[in-house]
Amino acid sequence: MSNPESSLSEQQQIRLEKLEELREQGINPFPTKFDVSHYSKQILSDDNLISETQESGSRVSIAGRVMTRRIMGKASFFTIQDSEGIIQVYIRRDDVGVEEYNTIFKKLVDIGDFVGIKGFVFKTRTGEITVHAEEFTFLGKTVRPLPTPKEVENEAGEIVKYDAFSDKELRYRQRYVDLVVNPDVRDTFIKRTKMVQTMRNFMNECGYLEVETPILQPIYGGAAARPFTTHHNALDMPLYLRIANELYLKRLIVGGFDGVYEFSKDFRNEGLSRFHNPEFTQVELYVAYKDYNWMMDFMEKMIEQVAISLHGSTRVNVGVHEIDFKRPWPKIPMYDAIEKETGHNLYGKTDEEIESIARSLDIHIEEGMGKGKIIDEIFGEFVEPKLIQPTFITDYPIEMSPLAKKHGTKEGLVERFEAICNGKEIANAFSELNDPVDQRKRFEDQARLRSDGDDEAMTIDEDFLRAIEYGMPPTAGIGIGIDRLAMIMTNSESIRDVLFFPLMRPE
RNA sequence: GAAUCGGUAGCUCAGCUGGUAGAGCAGCGGCCUUUUAAGCCGCGGGUCGAGGGUUCGAGCCCCUCCCGAUUCACCA
Numbered sequence: 001m002s003n004p005e006s007s008l009s010e011q012q013q014i015r016l017e018k019l020e021e022l023r024e025q026g027i028n029p030f031p032t033k034f035d036v037s038h039y040s041k042q043i044l045s046d047d048n049l050i051s052e053t054q055e056s057g058s059r060v061s062i063a064g065r066v067m068t069r070r071i072m073g074k075a076s077f078f079t080i081q082d083s084e085g086i087i088q089v090y091i092r093r094d095d096v097g098v099e100e101y102n103t104i105f106k107k108l109v110d111i112g113d114f115v116g117i118k119g120f121v122f123k124t125r126t127g128e129i130t131v132h133a134e135e136f137t138f139l140g141k142t143v144r145p146l147p148t149p150k151e152v153e154n155e156a157g158e159i160v161k162y163d164a165f166s167d168k169e170l171r172y173r174q175r176y177v178d179l180v181v182n183p184d185v186r187d188t189f190i191k192r193t194k195m196v197q198t199m200r201n202f203m204n205e206c207g208y209l210e211v212e213t214p215i216l217q218p219i220y221g222g223a224a225a226r227p228f229t230t231h232h233n234a235l236d237m238p239l240y241l242r243i244a245n246e247l248y249l250k251r252l253i254v255g256g257f258d259g260v261y262e263f264s265k266d267f268r269n270e271g272l273s274r275f276h277n278p279e280f281t282q283v284e285l286y287v288a289y290k291d292y293n294w295m296m297d298f299m300e301k302m303i304e305q306v307a308i309s310l311h312g313s314t315r316v317n318v319g320v321h322e323i324d325f326k327r328p329w330p331k332i333p334m335y336d337a338i339e340k341e342t343g344h345n346l347y348g349k350t351d352e353e354i355e356s357i358a359r360s361l362d363i364h365i366e367e368g369m370g371k372g373k374i375i376d377e378i379f380g381e382f383v384e385p386k387l388i389q390p391t392f393i394t395d396y397p398i399e400m401s402p403l404a405k406k407h408g409t410k411e412g413l414v415e416r417f418e419a420i421c422n423g424k425e426i427a428n429a430f431s432e433l434n435d436p437v438d439q440r441k442r443f444e445d446q447a448r449l450r451s452d453g454d455d456e457a458m459t460i461d462e463d464f465l466r467a468i469e470y471g472m473p474p475t476a477g478i479g480i481g482i483d484r485l486a487m488i489m490t491n492s493e494s495i496r497d498v499l500f501f502p503l504m505r506p507e
Numbered sequence: 508g509a510a511u512c513g514g515u516a517g518c519u520c521a522g523c524u525g526g527u528a529g530a531g532c533a534g535c536g537g538c539c540u541u542u543u544a545a546g547c548c549g550c551g552g553g554u555c556g557a558g559g560g561u562u563c564g565a566g567c568c569c570c571u572c573c574c575g576a577u578u579c580a581c582c583a
Contacts, residue, residue: 161519163533
């Protein structure tokens, strides 16, 4: 919209006219500052601020957006919203002046405008804590009308919403508006941040080092996924946006750090869904001299702590379920879990036997699907959706885990676990493969899968091999999906509800 | 990528078997000095997602396309 005046709505035109009128009245519609003494929440929660008479009260100074207005001639109530909440303001012509009240407040202020109020705190007849305005300052004009949702408590004590800003497309595309008018959205994102902070503190207290590794990578690796491709002009070379940061973090373990972690935006060129956004966040952690059993213990402790810090309890309501993060979480070997749900025991089975079992279970098998992938399909179909409470699934087939160490005792398996919760994977971890000869062989197997048509199979990373050839200590590594975990911790149905700006097609 | 549902005023929605578009909130003009979905009187506001077709006439029927939600498929 290159904004010819005719394309503006009536309300936008009127607001632009008011903007000019403010200037003509000698009022700067966009002043630079205002001294705030209190937030709405402080005022509402501190009875000491309430004064019986105008003279006795201490003064407060608040600022925010005008959200509702009730004009009753020479006096009005309106509410302003600041970063902590909403508070009501009472303003009278005889307190702030005829000009300020009649011309500015009543005629030129709209819902959505920023204002500053100085005054004292009192309680109205109906008991609502309210700021009685003595000074009114204009702080910023909004020229586009904000949605005007209303909430009211009915006789049954239920909150009824009117005119909620509920169109999901508009909410995702105009998150700024969503945040202004839907307080729940704000809470969700605050929880997400608190979740990350809890994890960061937890890892810092363990002495692990937060690091940053490349997002633009000449060779992508560390996961099975299709990448985004880009190009560096000066070097005239292709680059990939990382799909994981595993291989770089392990290079740092080689370099002598005993514990490193990174909260990383990763990028996978896949479809969009309720559970998938092309860019997403995970935290990866690598700790030297530990194995995957230790890591299960670590994860339980950390996530239990997250639940407690967000909800004050290990129990979290998610959809129809109550999920309890209290440790210890059950640990079930993958093949045992599959046997329990399907009756088929996969231990020691050949590729052909597994493929025929999969067919008997109506698993869709495609050309180039390796044994590991087929087993993963069976697991994803029959087991994963049933795991609501947090559960560790352990000991994965070697074919689907090219970076994990072979199992100490179980042939054909690796020391790997996934944490499953609410029917979805939230973490993936293993005892890291540090045998460079074995690692090279696994990469070569991946290269073979790739040439057989699996475009998600890994490519050989010679520099990574060189690194671990210099020697890597035994190491446990984990990746935890931050978005998925945030969905659970905030009871959100879609990944878009825990991303400020989910990817959308252009308008 | 497939299926289903949806897109009408700034927001939330109604719109019958096809007959020239409505409500509440928001806005504008009034009245109103403790209201709270404030109230009362009056008024304005629309490329009905886009384009084509059928028809005397299309928000509504048909076709194509765009955008979204949900489910499925792939993936974390």
